[in-house]
Amino acid sequence: MRLATWNVNSIRTRADRVIDWLERADVDVLAMQETKCTDAQFPMMPFAALGYEVAHVGLNQWNGVAIASRVGLDDVEIGFEGQPTWSSKPEEEATAEARALGATCGGVRVWSLYVPNGRTLADPHYAYKLDWLAALRNTAAGWLKEDPEQPIALVGDWNIAPKDEDVWDMAAFKGSTHVSEPERAAFQAMHDAQFTDVVRPFTEGPGIYTYWDYTQLAFQKRRGMRIDFILGSPGLASRVTGAEIVKDERRPKKGTTAPSDHAPVVVELA
């Protein structure tokens, strides 16, 4: 089974590229983030035509997560237990809930996650991000307590660069989110709860990124960040036989829309 995650930065704009890649990549389950549309606006038809079922949650032009699967899509769950909401305003609460979607696909529990960006260290969104990650860790640890063997994949855009080598220049990120000690501690806490990065062992080294800013010719200048991850429970990690970051999908192509600013990340399971 091949499982992938991709922050698509609008599925309506990107459907042609996502579908084109799905046809070529032999991916069984694709988790998407930043779909940027409502459930009614999600372009279901091209996925169905390829044999994929899709679950999606999105209530406006921000956030939105989805899971497309051709190996079954059961027990769909919007949000995880204890997931913090951003605001008391109803429409923004809904936005917060559109950051996590769970489903069981081919016997694997898959969560498509769009971790809050945090904006700046002083912004209330930063505290929200840390709260969100703490709640995820606690809830996910609870799942493993119930059944330590179950294969669970926590995949998506974590908006954290865990290591210095995961950004193109640490000096450029001084005082910024994504590299702060509390964010990195939150990422490590997932590992302490036995959810480990199953892609890193197959994609080691500096200069291996999953995201490149649209501005300043960042992709061409190789100025990227590694912020998209697949974390696996022990029952999932033991089945991993390979992984890749599909950098080519970040490349601009003639005759089609702009690429997402993120590349897909794929893991192969026995």
Added chain:
DNA sequence: ATGGTCGTTAAACGA
């Protein structure tokens, strides 16, 4: 050059 590029939706604002 205190910008640059994308996406949303129609003037900013978020990433």
